[in-house]
Amino acid sequence: MRDVAIVGIGQTPVREHWDRGLRDLAVEAVLAAMDDAHVRRADALYVGNMLSGTLSFQEHVGALIAEYAGLEGIEAVKVEAACGSAAAALRQAVLAVQSGQVEVAIAVGVEKLTELASKCTTNALAMAADADYEAVMGLSFVAINALLMRRYMYEYGVSKEDFAAFTVNAHANARHNPFAMFHTPVTREQYAAAKMIADPINLLDSSPVSDGAAAVVIVPAERAREFSDKPVRVAACEVGTDTVALDNRANPLWLKGVERSARRAYRRAGVEPQDIGVFEVHDAFSIMAALSLEASGLAEPGTAVRLANEGAITPTGQFPIATMGGLKGRGHPVGATGLYQVVECVLHLRDEVPDAVRVEGVQYAMAQNIGGSGATVITTLLERLIT
Amino acid sequence: MRDVAIVGIGQTPVREHWDRGLRDLAVEAVLAAMDDAHVRRADALYVGNMLSGTLSFQEHVGALIAEYAGLEGIEAVKVEAACGSAAAALRQAVLAVQSGQVEVAIAVGVEKLTELASKCTTNALAMAADADYEAVMGLSFVAINALLMRRYMYEYGVSKEDFAAFTVNAHANARHNPFAMFHTPVTREQYAAAKMIADPINLLDSSPVSDGAAAVVIVPAERAREFSDKPVRVAACEVGTDTVALDNRANPLWLKGVERSARRAYRRAGVEPQDIGVFEVHDAFSIMAALSLEASGLAEPGTAVRLANEGAITPTGQFPIATMGGLKGRGHPVGATGLYQVVECVLHLRDEVPDAVRVEGVQYAMAQNIGGSGATVITTLLERLIT
Numbered sequence: 085m086r087d088v089a090i091v092g093i094g095q096t097p098v099r100e101h102w103d104r105g106l107r108d109l110a111v112e113a114v115l116a117a118m119d120d121a122h123v124r125r126a127d128a129l130y131v132g133n134m135l136s137g138t139l140s141f142q143e144h145v146g147a148l149i150a151e152y153a154g155l156e157g158i159e160a161v162k163v164e165a166a167c168g169s170a171a172a173a174l175r176q177a178v179l180a181v182q183s184g185q186v187e188v189a190i191a192v193g194v195e196k197l198t199e200l201a202s203k204c205t206t207n208a209l210a211m212a213a214d215a216d217y218e219a220v221m222g223l224s225f226v227a228i229n230a231l232l233m234r235r236y237m238y239e240y241g242v243s244k245e246d247f248a249a250f251t252v253n254a255h256a257n258a259r260h261n262p263f264a265m266f267h268t269p270v271t272r273e274q275y276a277a278a279k280m281i282a283d284p285i286n287l288l289d290s291s292p293v294s295d296g297a298a299a300v301v302i303v304p305a306e307r308a309r310e311f312s313d314k315p316v317r318v319a320a321c322e323v324g325t326d327t328v329a330l331d332n333r334a335n336p337l338w339l340k341g342v343e344r345s346a347r348r349a350y351r352r353a354g355v356e357p358q359d360i361g362v363f364e365v366h367d368a369f370s371i372m373a374a375l376s377l378e379a380s381g382l383a384e385p386g387t388a389v390r391l392a393n394e395g396a397i398t399p400t401g402q403f404p405i406a407t408m409g410g411l412k413g414r415g416h417p418v419g420a421t422g423l424y425q426v427v428e429c430v431l432h433l434r435d436e437v438p439d440a441v442r443v444e445g446v447q448y449a450m451a452q453n454i455g456g457s458g459a460t461v462i463t464t465l466l467e468r469l470i471t
Numbered sequence: 472m473r474d475v476a477i478v479g480i481g482q483t484p485v486r487e488h489w490d491r492g493l494r495d496l497a498v499e500a501v502l503a504a505m506d507d508a509h510v511r512r513a514d515a516l517y518v519g520n521m522l523s524g525t526l527s528f529q530e531h532v533g534a535l536i537a538e539y540a541g542l543e544g545i546e547a548v549k550v551e552a553a554c555g556s557a558a559a560a561l562r563q564a565v566l567a568v569q570s571g572q573v574e575v576a577i578a579v580g581v582e583k584l585t586e587l588a589s590k591c592t593t594n595a596l597a598m599a600a601d602a603d604y605e606a607v608m609g610l611s612f613v614a615i616n617a618l619l620m621r622r623y624m625y626e627y628g629v630s631k632e633d634f635a636a637f638t639v640n641a642h643a644n645a646r647h648n649p650f651a652m653f654h655t656p657v658t659r660e661q662y663a664a665a666k667m668i669a670d671p672i673n674l675l676d677s678s679p680v681s682d683g684a685a686a687v688v689i690v691p692a693e694r695a696r697e698f699s700d701k702p703v704r705v706a707a708c709e710v711g712t713d714t715v716a717l718d719n720r721a722n723p724l725w726l727k728g729v730e731r732s733a734r735r736a737y738r739r740a741g742v743e744p745q746d747i748g749v750f751e752v753h754d755a756f757s758i759m760a761a762l763s764l765e766a767s768g769l770a771e772p773g774t775a776v777r778l779a780n781e782g783a784i785t786p787t788g789q790f791p792i793a794t795m796g797g798l799k800g801r802g803h804p805v806g807a808t809g810l811y812q813v814v815e816c817v818l819h820l821r822d823e824v825p826d827a828v829r830v831e832g833v834q835y836a837m838a839q840n841i842g843g844s845g846a847t848v849i850t851t852l853l854e855r856l857i858t
Contacts, residue, residue, distance in 0.1 A: 147846040176566070183472060340544070
């Protein structure tokens with residue numbers, strides 16, 4: 085099995101891009117990643133995307149984005165795993181290069197959510213849940229997360245206000261990321277006063293509806309220096325799944341998909357949770373950050389919120405998360421998010437993050453992208469290569 | 472790069488399955504393929520599907536189908552390339568096993584088209600074309616194919632009636648396939664009298680709106696005998712793309728995506744077009760069968776319709792196509808079709824097809840699955856293994 089490396093990264097700012105379409109965003113990220121890797125062609129393109137059909141009336145975006153990125157003719161396909169689509173596309177790019185059939189692969193995640201009225205977006209996002217057993221009951225995606233958060237508060241004796249630590253950290257870090265959607269800090273007081281969305285989830289627990297695209301170029305590690313002075317090794321990129329509907333889970337507070345994916349990644353890379361210097365967590369809602377930390381083995385069950393309040397999650401803490409803003413602060417263009425996380429991890433390992441969010445001595449950075457309420461999880465472990 | 476083999480196949484009948492949902496169909500095909508390969512588990516599931524979101528309001532079908540097939544926890548993802556989705560999923564399964572990371576992979580294609588009113592289905596299928604430059608102009612998918620057919624007739628001096636040969640052959644063969652949608656033969660007279668859909672395409676040029684699922688189990692070839700007495704080698708499974716919109720092509724009658732995909736497959740497998748014993752062609756419309764034969768190198772440009780009328784495409788002809796009915800006769804559940812084609816090729820190589828459509832001495836069988844009007848093409852070459 086040959087080793088693979090990331091030699092190019094690209095991203096668009098995360099915004100409400102009302103003036104641009106899905107293909108424009110994807111092409112911008114792809115071309116930026118290709119420029120960064122000094123390549124003019126590639127063998128394969130994997131497009132992570134969830135909602136092109138429902139919101140932009142466009143399927144078949146693999147071939148379409150290849151064409152508009154000047155790559156007409158190459159292998160191209162769309163990969164979908166709800167909000168985990170981008171890292172799922174990365175996984176396919178990694179497998180393609182590892183197989184020996186593909187030399188230069190590009191993975192791009194793209195989502196264009198601000199295409200229709202926001203009600204359409206809410207309905208569309210519910211397709212990450214079980215249509216026949218959850219969505220049909222009127223459970224929106226926020227409501228599903230609200231059930232989880234309420235249950236967490238009940239089981240572990242945690243107050244609503246304690247969750248503020250995640251939002252405060254995410255927004256504090258996002259200020260230093262020019263690609264982030266939000267550059268305004270949030271205080272605990274603002275969090276406590278925020279408008280309720282689906283009790284107990286308020287506006288400041290929720291990642292924003294946003295558009296964007298992020299991309300990476302993958303090559304065999306042995307050839308990485310041809311493309312980049314600072315290649316980053318993909319030590320692992322592993323998928324785990326769980327039931328789609330929450331009610332099929334014995335313990336809804338334990339994300340088995342996260343546990344499976346993270347354990348597979350640790351085993352593949354030969355690392356332990358404490359080896360991870362930076363963890364780009366899937367904090368679509370504050371509760372997901374807490375549950376992910378626990379199922380990934382970084383915090384004992386029921387302790388993540390307390391640890392967050394003790395400062396463990398800040399750039400100088402024990403396990404820094406959302407260092408570039410996370411889904412809450414950078415934004416969450418669903419089918420693109422997993423590759424934003426990976427791009428941010430690469431920036432850490434290339435020592436290219438702003439000083440304010442720099443983490444000392446990072447050897448491994450971990451990105452974890454989650455589809456639905458934990459039904460598809462892709463954990464990517466990236467490793468600094470010694471120059 | 473390790474060799475891979477197909478050791479299990481499964482398919483549902485192609486029908487209007489008004490009483491069954493997408494997950495039911497997919498699970499039936501997956502379980503049938505697993506039974507055929509005598510396996511109770513797998514490492515990864517690739518779900519080919521185009522329209523689950525738009526027609527069933529369900530994305531995230533990778534994890535969902537894994538769960539309902541009793542495979543909760545395994546790697547699972549959806550792969551989309553319009554009508555080429557199923558073979559695109561197969562391609563990913565092949566790469567995954569070739570990479571060495573996955574031992575047992577399942578590829579399933581599934582489509583549930585009869586979920587909403589037929590107008591919704593027509594609109595949904597147009598998402599295989601360019602939403603911003605074709606569909607928005609009112610060009611339905613049938614209309615795009617009608618433009619191609621009209622142009623072919625004009626350029627090559629072929630009459631509308633000459634295209635009957637494709638439909639007559641497809642329906643004659645479908646009669647012997649219990650999984651096919653149609654079991655009624657069609658005569659040239661019936662073809663000539665068929666209702667016009669989008670001039671010059673009539674009802675009997677068009678594959679039917681249908682539901683179904685088909686699946687295969689893939690393992691390393693060196694382990695194939697553990698699972699099956701009649702494994703079939705995947706000699707090649709190669710993707711080629713072209714522009715999505717027709718107007719971006721210099722010569723719309725030459726399917727560059729087909730040429731690229733087929734040439735890559737021939738090179739990978741080390742074969743020539745004349746080595747192919749059976750060709751399961753993507754005859755979504757009669758014109759696509761003709762154009763595919765030409766761009767695949769089996770017929771010179773402008774000669775496919777004449778050759779079809781001379782009997783070349785029947786089971787006893789020079790290059791038998793649509794031997795189990797093709798898209799026209801077996802049916803075309805879009806995101807499942809590519810795996811129906813592959814299953815049928817496997818049946819040939821296992822000598823399990825009905826006598827009436829048996830082709831003598833098949834060493835290589837080829838399946839070609841096309842997304843859109845030739846924008847994504849996956850050509851799979853399967854090889855008989857000497858026992």
